[in-house]
Amino acid sequence: MSLQPDLRKRLEKVLSTLDDQGTLGPRLTGDAARLWKRIGKFISMNLIGPPVEEDSLELACYALQLPPRQGRGVIAGRLGRTNLRDRCEQAAELLVSVMGSDIEESLLDRTTRLLHEVPHRSPMIDEAKLLADALNLEDFGVIGLILQTVQLALQGEGVGDLSAAAEKREEYGYWEARIKDGFHFEPIRAIANKRLASSRKVAKMLADELGEDRS
Numbered sequence: 001m002s003l004q005p006d007l008r009k010r011l012e013k014v015l016s017t018l019d020d021q022g023t024l025g026p027r028l029t030g031d032a033a034r035l036w037k038r039i040g041k042f043i044s045m046n047l048i049g050p051p052v053e054e055d056s057l058e059l060a061c062y063a064l065q066l067p068p069r070q071g072r073g074v075i076a077g078r079l080g081r082t083n084l085r086d087r088c089e090q091a092a093e094l095l096v097s098v099m100g101s102d103i104e105e106s107l108l109d110r111t112t113r114l115l116h117e118v119p120h121r122s123p124m125i126d127e128a129k130l131l132a133d134a135l136n137l138e139d140f141g142v143i144g145l146i147l148q149t150v151q152l153a154l155q156g157e158g159v160g161d162l163s164a165a166a167e168k169r170e171e172y173g174y175w176e177a178r179i180k181d182g183f184h185f186e187p188i189r190a191i192a193n194k195r196l197a198s199s200r201k202v203a204k205m206l207a208d209e210l211g212e213d214r215s
Helices: 005-015 027-044 054-063 084-102 105-117 126-137 141-154 159-171 174-181 186-214
Strands: none
Touching (some): 005 054, 005 084, 027 054, 027 126, 054 084, 054 126, 084 126, 105 126, 126 186, 174 186
């Protein structure tokens, strides 16, 4: 069963404010919806057996986008987090502190437990494995490349730094290691491989264009 519409609306309202300065925008709500749709696709693939705790999975998707309290100039939401364990623990804490009074106790407990299980190498909860794979897949493909571009830009770096980072990851076999250890389900690992091929093409085109500028 998915979330009640009134709870979803309250979550969307919270996510519409991006930071402590009251900046409004659709980014966090859009990211949560996109993550939930991805998980819905995985559920339809019967990667885990029924019954599936869809309500806690959907709530976790919103919790993972809750904007933490940060200093001026630091972008809120997913781009401010670099570690899956820290991100999930922070999401669980924020869910309790920001939305705890609006959520039925059993659902809140199941969702926080789910979030704490996600970073484990072998989660005890099947839904945690599904969520972990969905989150890890975000780093692959053109989406992952664009998110990395945004992060580098926030740090004052540019397209040359993006290309250099891509080359370094290839040199050290970063993506092969991520594909080997970052997924619990073979069908999702196959999607990651397909997306990786796409991002490698884009990275190659970027390197070629930068080479033309230097020649």
